[in-house]
Amino acid sequence: MRYSILSLCLAAALAAGCSRDGATPSATADQSAAAVTTADQTTSARPDEYSYAEPGKVRINDLALELKVDFDKKELAGSATYTLDWTDPKATQLDLDTRDLTIEKVVGERSDGKWADLKYTLAAKDEKLGSRLTIDSPARNPRIRVTYHTSPEASGLQWMTPEMTQGKKTPFMFSQSQQIHARSWVPLQDTPSVRFTYTAHVTSPQDTMVLMSADNDPKAARDGDYTFKMPQKIPSYLLAIAAGDLVFQPISGRAGVWAEPGMVKKAATEFADTDKMMQTAERLYGPYRWERYDILVLPPSFPYGGMENPRLTFATPTVIVGDKSLVSLVAHELAHSWSGNLVTFYTPNDSWLNEGFTSYVENRIIEDLYGKEAADMEKVISRNELAAEYKEIDPKLQALALRPGTLADPDGSSASTNYTKGAWFLQFLEERFGRETFDPFLKEYFNHFAFQSIPTTKFIEYAKANLLDKNPGKVTEAEMDAWIYGPGVPDSAPKTVSPRFDAVDAARKAFLDAGTLPAKEATAKWSTQEWVHFIDGMPKTLKTEQLAALDAAYHFTGTPNGEIAQRWYPLAVRSGYTQANTAAAEFITRVGRRKLIMPTYNELVKTPEGLKLAEDTFAKARPGYHPITTTSVEEAIAKAKATAAAPAK
Template sequence: MAPVDPHSFTDSLQPFATHVALTLFLDFSSSSIIGSAVISLPTSHSGPLTFDSRAISISAVLDPVSLSPLPYSSSSSDPIKGTPLTVTLNHHSAVLILFSTSPTSSALQWLSPAQTSSRTHPFVFTQCQSIHARSVFPCQDTPAARIRYSARINLPLPLSAVMSASKLARRNPAAGEAAPAVPDSLWCAPGRVVEEFTMDQPIPPYLFALAAGEIGGRDLGPRTRVYAESGSDVLDAAAKEFAGVEEMVRVGEALFGPYEWERFDLLVLPPSFPYGGMENPRMVFLTPTVIKGDATGAQVVAHELAHSWTGNLITNKTNEDFWLNEGFTTYAERRIVEVVQGKERADLNIGIGWKGLIEEMDRFKDNMQFTKLKTKQEGVDPDELYSQVPYEKGFQFLWRIERQIGRPAFDDFLKKYIATFKFQSIDTETFLEFLKANVPGIENQINLQLWVEGTGIPPDAMEPESKIYTKIVSLAQEFKLGKIPREDEVAEWNGQEWELYLENLPNYVDPTQVAALDARYGLSESRDWEVKVAFLQLAISSGCTQYFGAVERSLKQVGRMKYLRPLYTALVRGHGKDEEKMLGRRIFAEAREFYHPIARCVVESIFSQHL
């Protein structure tokens, strides 16, 4: 066996599937999906064909034409990769797999009515990045494999579904249309509806996305629409926050070439969603914490939009090349922000990212190999390795190239790069070869090997230069001397300015200073979650026990891992105090079922590292 990916059982000697036709029955009562998948190959194949799966029960593997059984086997499971499903084919060009998911699926979060905004109907959503699609349906779960798919979703009324696909129809289920996995008595049960979708452009499996619940929507432009739970105030706030998204799409096209995905719709999920945003084509998933009330939350949308070119059109071949997705997208996001919101706002983004990159160097000080752009991840869970390194070091690498050859030349290079590799998955070596071929002599001007394979931050990386950035950093330095910023100094600050200020404060300051800062500016109850969490992290590390109530409320209100990681880490480190550790464990025990499975695993890992 010659695996194509350290996180997949997919064999390089076997063909990649080209299309998957899914039939999915959403059973909220058991928190599971009963489904079938017709997996099509480019040509007929004889011999073994291996798929990835995790916590999936296989009831049958069949010839999709004759419905005769096909031999298959499942070997022992791997703690990271899951369980391989190997089917033996004999001149077959497709295979039908009947399966059901587990309530413990790592991709699926089933929310009870009490956990939703309406408190009337349930909700379910997927999060398939990095290697969780295999817990929704058997597949070759590697970004090296790109598939088209269709889906028929059977769900209870009055719920509706959205997917990373084009919606074709909504109709009542009819007898005879169910896959063999779903009995007619279930498929055609009264009070249910079928929705049909198709994705005609090839995507890596991690971009498969599904959400179902009581969902409403509002148009933002001719190809943009925002969705959220019906009956909540989130939809109104999101429509206001993201009103400029259509302009962002036009800016992205001017910078990077045609937008290839037809629509750019947004779904604001319940607060347990574990990421800020997920770039699923046609249907970006967002956390409600990006709604800040001042339109600055649209910068997360700019990042997910940028993925439409770098990540969705061109995808990293494996997670060892993750920087090709996130480094390029962080660069592209800041170019979009610079046009839409101005250079100073983009510089603030760079400054916040620079500080985050420095902090990651400290996080990985005992495992500096994970500060490389091109990493080795055999035996490593990509969720545990997730960091700002591929984002910010990747950005710095591309920014370094731009400074070397000039922005006009780099813009031409980017457009050519995207046009050349669109709808492909590539590795770092392919990018470097393309760079050297199209920018002759670049390897003599920039140490490419140091940037890609070296640890730490290269000496030719650069901290941003701008008046507002310099002023904020200077005020943070003055805080160490006991000076709290005056109202006139911060009068025009938004959340990003406060975030940058707080991140440049030392990890520990006198508790009375922390309290005085909060008393003047109310940071512990900020509407901006970036500000609130940065302040609460400072409060924990400074031993300000009066803020433990705010910490607990925050950890029980959102499941975004960007906030869970620093707050739980600060608590369990405890600085020699058992009180913080005990508080962290109690909060997690009480909030655990609110978190998405991916977030639960991350928090459990934090506890295991700080026993």
Template sequence: MDYSNNNSSGSIIDPHSFSKPDVAHIRHVDWQLKVDFSQKKLTGTGVYHIHHEGATEIVLDIHGLKIIRVTLDEQNEEVDFSLTEVAPFLGQGLRVPLQENTGTIHISFETTPAAAALQWLEPEQTTGKTEPFLFTQSQAILARTWLPCQDSPSIRFTYTAEVSVPPHLLPLMSADNPQEKNKSGTYFFKMDQPIPSYLLSLAVGDLTFAPLGTRCGVYAETATLKDAAYEFEDTEKMLEAAEKLYGPYLWGRYDLLVLPPSFPFGGMENPKLTFATPTIISGDRSLTSLVAHELAHSWSGNLVTNATWKDFWLNEGFTVYFERRIMEALYGPEYAEMLHTLGYQDLLHTLEELEATPQDTCLKLNLENRDPDEGLTEIAYEKGNLFLRQIERLVGRTRFDGFVNKYFGTFKFTSMTTAAFEQFLEKELLNGYEELQRQINPAAWIHSPGIPAGTPAPKALLFEKVSLELQKWQEGTSATELHTQNWSTHEWLYFLSNLPRKLQKEQIEELDQAFGFTNSGNSEILAEWFKDAIRHQYKIAYPALEAFLVRVGRRKFLMPLYKALLESEEGTTLAKSIYQKARPNYHAVSTSSLDPLLQERP
């Protein structure tokens, strides 16, 4: 079976990049970057080592970048580069003419306020309140807003970077990282493994480091470091469990960086350095499945990458499945089944939300002329996971694990299309087994909307006990008499998400008085509770709701809460008032989703 279309120089056509990698592509880049907090600007140069066979030009992606100068090889004479017309959310193609034997192109550039990947935070927006902070978010196609690149997941390259920052701050990248500050403020980074551009990252702040084992550690602001080190203490165990499942970790170190609350995602799997939201620091290690998820990306996503954003489920479906296998190895099957069940609930909710656009519930998406962020739904994550669980159920865990190990081993450091995955699945598992082909029915999962009929739903035994307590409460038992001792976050989330849609004011008050939901320190529980508070206009919770929305920038929480507020006239007024205060704290990834909801309303 020929899988040659997985090479970064192959014929994959990515509708979200201007680059033409089959004509000329980047193999390695040496960057020099200067971070200027006073002007909120990055200035830089890049030496791009390229591969081509007599091409007349190479095309890179930029969006809102200022290109100052372009030269070839060691020549000092500037070349006349050109830019394509600006395309919505894609930016422009940077067209650089080449000579027959050109080996490197040299580009000088600087960012502008339009650099959507960058979030510059004032000192008061950080935990320490004394120093500024900068972080990037490159996924899906925002790397092109802070440096010129061929911004497609199908194109991989190695890199180095020399980064200059104010001496009292520490920079970190998706590369080999320093563990303490130096006096010069200049740092050198190296990434020897080829990565796609969406995994490029940079963070700069008043950061300190704590080890979590021989290969793992955590960076955070000083005020957060102790709590973060406690929360992530099991990281090394997660890494060891992952290796036992699917082979050696090929990236050297695995460290975490706790970002300020405005970070728009739960985590971002930047190689060697996962970016993590502080909202998973709950004090009881109950939300660390997110760490397992980002760690799992070291295999599914970072090692074997979706070739285009239409194939995004190959990253996230495998990662959710792998994450829960790690959690099962550490905490047992009942714990993992709770995660599967909650994820299945989220999937059903997403299917309901996307009822009007059923094609968006296929695993292989059609994202032509659309922002790839529109594909970042639970379909890729939870439907993808459910598909892989279905295969495991039908072929057995031992055989399925052998398949996944061979998948990662065969395609490591390459990019994978859905079509190539289907070929691999056919050859390695389905070839000659017509009944198994019929039972698994990959085409129904990948190319048809919804969940194929007959797919068993996850069923967590621990949630059955939660359902019994919820039923007792609905039948009149006082909330204080329910057996909720030692419930995990997941049990509380199941309890809250399965409350009746309509409750009496007295019932909401009783639950809050009994369990203190409004004042919870757990962000997941708070976000779920606030949805009930909004639905029932439980105004006692509104000050805490406002404080939460102003402080936290995680899109997973923001979108449902603002949408819930917008369902009533009074809530719409409150939502717009809160958003006006909160918007400066949000990253562009979040505001790009929220602005259409809140700024176009009368």
């Protein structure tokens, strides 16, 4: 998944996911690998604290879905059939994760091939985990089928009316299963520790194209009847579906774009370098093992930048700005084809194994295709964001591998830790061992654990055996533990500087000291990254006349660039620059990507006037937001109201 940053100005490059002031690492004895290990025993009954599944007793090997898409009811209805591996000879129950599902019937396949009713119990709902579905199977049926339908409020689905789409003619639906939202549209062992193959037969209105994270045929007829097959085993969070007025535009023989008709050509042009990225990743890390790599451009309400669903990356349209300046998102989601989809984290406490590795691979792709300067700008921006986050968050969330019980909600981990600190750690290893050693190690790591889910301890064991022990004197185990289990960023972290950012810093200083605006001949060549760095380095507030001068020169208010908007509008709100309020409200109404809009909401709710604007805007925007975004905004508003209502001390 892609929460953060930017990318480079690819068009310019082709023509030619932090400062070290975070918390100090303090690796104590109880922070050792042995003490903090997540469940490493694949035979344990329930290794994932965020799932009711007990794969040590019985495990889903294959899933067969029969689903009907009903836009009027806002539901998926049908059945899920599981081919099971009863790993514990004494086990006679299958526990599945569900959230707000209506279970209609459960049957099991007998030894004679006939199906018989099975007893089941749906437990009371837990607010975070949903409801445990326990199925009694005294005969240890090789296949079990659950007939069910979803709720219109399913946390992992968004249903959009035609008016909420670009074309305004056809409704739209899409899923977002990570972290634990797959259980809201399929009863599953909803944990990354379980991988399965799947097939699906989906019916829909005839004017609707249905796609899944499977073998989508670019030439498939739009007839309302679709079949899919995913022959590689995937975890539940990579199960994905979308339906709407979607057409296909090829980029290469193995890559292309799906989007609404009015967006598809524009998106294909923006993502034209996708196959070059694939070739670079293959040269560095081995073959692409998922056959096709297609990109589905979703409506602006998609809550994330991208989602790495195998064979069908989901992408926000907010990165399509016409100059290829934000499409490193594609490099990130593509990199997941190795780090995450191929080698998967075992539980959400090991999320850095997905996002840290992916952010590192993304940066290597960017450097290879567009130069070290572009890659270094990305590093500096992400590390500045990490430094800012580490001033606020609990030190225990700054460890790469989290202790069980640390997160009440698996969606609540530190993105900067998983993405940026994780990638930084791998850069540390790369520089200590040299690329001539580290690149083959990483390539073999992906090959060795291909199509497996592993905890952090497995990576540590593998790295010690195949990197540290084979190259003694380069990195100590204590240094590894400080990175993985300690808070903050170790002093051993490699430094990255950007000469282009030095020039931006000088221009910003001249403006702040003397009111001198950066020269147009310089800013005309600035990439998105340079503008972001320019705004990020501003004081917490500016005088309104300073903001007005910047706005008059560079037209930040109303910018189509989401990365600039998500920095400019919070600065404007904090500084009392109300001239930007109308455009800020329009931006957070039109866009549902959490990373881009939450900074503005979080600033608005700090004052009574801003809180009212936030509430009024949210009331208009809410129908177009994904449930995940809605929850985030609701929490920000509720917290602000509670703070305002609390008696003064």
